[in-house]
Amino acid sequence: MHRVKIIKEFLKVKEITIKISGLHTEISTDSGTIKAVDDVGFHIEKGKVLGLIGESGSGKTMTAMSILRLVPPPGRITRGNIIFEGRDLLNLTKKEMESIRGNRIGMIFQEPMTALNPVIRIGEQIGETIAFHNNLSRSDIKQRVFELLRQVGFEDPEKRYIQYPHQLSGGQRQRVLIAIAISCNPSLLIADEPTTALDVATESQILYLLRQLISGQGMSMLFITHNLNIMRRFGDYVCIMYAGRILEVGSVEDFFSEPLHPYSRGLLDSIFAFKGDETRLKAIPGFVPKLSDLPEGCKFHPRCMYVMPICKKNEPEAKKIGEDRWVRCYLYQN
Template sequence: MQLLDVTELNTSFFTDGNVLRAVNSVSFSIPKGEIFGLVGESGCGKTMTALSIMRLVQPPGRIVNGQVIFEGKDLLLLSEREMEEVRGNRIGMIFQEPMSALNPVFRVGDQISEAIIIHKKAGKKEAKESAIELLRQVGFDDPGKRYAQYPHQLSGGQRQRILIGIAISCGPSLVIADEPTTALDVATESQIINLLQGLVDSSGMSMIFITHNLNIMRKFGRRIGIMYAGRMLEQNFVDAFFKEPLHPYSKGLLSSIYGLMGDQKRLTAIPGSVPRLAELPGGCTFHPRCPYVMPACREEEPVMKEIGKGQWVRCYLY
């Protein structure tokens, strides 16, 4: 039984008579206790997918259709009130910018307490005790002292730990982390990744980890989904993916990492650039850049096909 089952989710922007399909028939599911990496270049629809699941898409964007079954209920059919219960209570969120997500004038501990008071209807004293325990869980060995500090007194990595504390404060079954380490240096990034892995392992929650950095997923998470221009092009197990990615775009992404790392296997990066949503090519969206392009690819878009248990690819090669 899946914790989250997203089926044929479509979210578009409606501007000047144009329809931009930011999330284009995206489907994936996540079992309990697993980390799913949602990977793709900037602008491919990762954040819009996350916002659609949380029903936080703002106009001129709109969820057009699809299903988001979470804990057995379709979130797209809930009332706004029911959805508020889900947000912050059953699904926690961590975003890229730790500074802007924290309030500069309140002590960080109180910001965690506040979340606990709102979502768990706890009393002040009880909330403070839980907040201190959470500070310990997210890696502070002096939680009492940290509680009283203000955001500007903490480093970027420490602020991100506070936000992780807020996200897990109500014991969510799913956390959506949208590029939580992008603003951090590499050493801090790996500490945060270890923290997230530890929290998932100890709590049994599931996580959607969004990143434009494919390399992070090499040792993190169980499954991976590759997005391109609003489409999911491949879904695979992390081990299988890094051994042998299926989609030509995935192969190109992986080889561009090898190139960056100065690896022996010098493969060429993908020529060209991601098309703008207003100018999507017909057929497969990747065909103008694909080294394996065939006539069919220009005619009609391939469907997502399961070629092995849990391995999906949208490509005529399979």
């Protein structure tokens, strides 16, 4: 009996909400085509948070926009697979994609003010998304809006329903956007720097709320940030992006206890670390390269203290190191 249980545990397949592989998104510019997303791949399990981390311009938003098929022209997805709930999003028609966006995949973006319509009441804005994806009566929609407002922490949903965005604080507006994002019970939530515009206390409240929603509803989340400290507290997996590529993927525990890629190590070192009473801040030398002017070989090699001749010639493949652990670096190719 015990043996059967062990075998069942062993065979238990992880439930994957989304699996992205070989994703390429290019942008045509006056000075040629740039690869904003280059061979990106990762997956997110049910109920888990994957943090997509990278410096400004590394391609985080472009990756999110590619998943949602909202890449603005002159950008376009040229290759890849995005398997979500058994279908490849890249093969869906525009109409099919519309029925997924805001419904099966919820989205939260950085700017709480610009994402809301200033002349429409809060309650109606939340209700619009529900009405678009569901065939519900007006009173059912209103009840659902009250329920959502309560769920995101408003104790007075009736009052909030009739307010306009300017009557709310930044943190409250972000709560409204979260209510819209989860209004149709999505299985995946994509949040692009959702707390960057907020103060630290409000940020903590929003992160706590998102965590509760994930555990309560078994949602998965793609959380985009440049802040490693947030991911340490909030994430399950970390995915490090640099110049359009994924350099490392690993669980939060593995990543923070032993970052593999020299860039990841540099990122961790550049966070303030306290050693006795001494504070140190080590920066990674050099600059993030322009996508229009990338070096040959590994894109990080000009800044890497472990650079080898091969790094300057060829780009390393992503190599599996362990369970859910990948790194793209010649230090780990043997």
